[in-house]
Amino acid sequence: MRFSFCTSTLLLFSSVSFDAFELEDRLKYLSMVLKLVLKDHLKQNLIAKKNS
Numbered sequence: 001m002r003f004s005f006c007t008s009t010l011l012l013f014s015s016v017s018f019d020a021f022e023l024e025d026r027l028k029y030l031s032m033v034l035k036l037v038l039k040d041h042l043k044q045n046l047i048a049k050k051n052s
Helices: 002-014 020-051
Strands: none
């Protein structure tokens, strides 16, 4: 999960030439991915706390 997230982030910002609209789309996508990663992380923490 973490590796694919880093890879997608690198791919998003690896192309240097993009306009402002494209940047906005990339930032929206990035924030969406971040929310999903955080949700997953919080869920795993809750499961770990219940099991301990």
